Amino acid sequence: MKKVKLLVVDDASFIRDLVKKAVKDRFPHFIFEEAINGKKAMSMLEKSEYDLVLCDWEMPELSGLELLQWMRNEYQYNKTPFIMVTSRGDKENVVQAIQAGVSEYIGKPFSNDQLVKKVIKVLSKRLPRDVLEGKATKSALESSVSQGSISALGAKAVGGAPAKAPPQKAAPAQSGSVAALTGGTSAAAKPQAGKKPTKGPAQLRVHDKTIPCEIQDISLKEAKVIASREHGIPQLLDTAVIDLQQNDSAGDVARINCLIHTLQAPEKNINAGNIVISVVFVDEDPQKFDYLSKFIASGSGKKYW
Template structure:
């Protein structure tokens, strides 16, 4: 029986590795290939036929949207399933992807179960159950895939009215995708008097949205102060850092990262705050330019 063949496209090696590890843990029989950007993915798609493409939106040289548009134009008969992976959740970008022929959409950061549910839901429409079946339980997982394109565009709501995938995110819930808004309610923590903060961000992991104060930021990493009351993430967990750039709530720049440090800001067990260190994992010149401007002037002028 022919094995399921899947292409993973992302300019961040950390994200590619996370996705491949999650898929292999459930479906070790899948054949996985990856590409560091849209140009490389184009080359692979010209030579090979894949059962599924899982692609990041924001990449240098050729974006995920541009790759999708090219694929649908050059190979209209293939109808290759295409899942867009992105930290953007605004309605305009979702509609662009739908118009280009995207099969489904998943927002960063995501859990392994959310990712597998999306993959099973999309594959089940074009691949036989026998080919999908491995050591995971796709039928059960498919039933939990509540975040469909209908939910993204407001034609249906997930059970209980909760945001798709169960994640509490800032500017990436179904309400935002359909024109509403999502606001973080927790206050930014105090640093305990140890220096002045350099601004505020929202740090998002797959089940939390944490308002944080920036302690330090470089081209490689950011350290922020968070509240224990907002939840404590795990080491080596993927995260998305939302930088609010202007007066409009939707004017947000997003940087992908990996949590490498969790540290109390006080020796007392009851300390309210803690420090999070996050390494930037994007390989996008535009994002490096944005961070440079942020460091130099304390603000960024362009939403990418």
């Protein structure tokens, strides 16, 4: 039976592991290979065939958009499904990806369920259901018998048939609209009234909420922000994206992938209106480290991504 092979491309090993785990929990029979950037992915695509590419946008050497454009211009890869997995959720970025030929688009942070639904939507258009679910067809079983694969069939009889997959909801009709790919975009962060930020306003995005906040402290490895409880409280170990707004310009925003590390009340009061959130950065892009260095030193810097 055909093996389903996916290529996961991201410069951050943490994000690659996150993507693989989310999909493998639902499809344990899938085969995964990974690349640290678009250049490495290009080399791997030239040597092997993949059923799906899940790729970040912002990467050193060759970005996800550049990889997608190259694939769509090459005959042997121009039909390969491509899901962009990125913190770039702005309308203009989504439109750019659509124009380049992206199959689907999902913003960071994402839930496992959101990612799996995108994967099912894309692969179900190309693969038979039995291949997608890892089930051998009747003809495949008969072929195994004719070839003398008795041991393989014996193992199947002992282990039992694979569990029937839960019914999937029908995928929505394909649409060229931005909303169909992103589910909407978040608004620019605004500082809370009466608060003077240390390094400027920011917003923290987890998969189900956007939390306006202010930066209390920041380093190359982590940041501490304060936010109002009225906007919701994230869960410990949630993946997130922190948007750092520069120079009071809503258009100059840096996006850093992170993990919720600690949650703390700033005062010993059950009615405390604020919460202090510590996040650990998981990006491994040298450009982002360089940007953070300048941001920490001066509170402003050139927009890199």
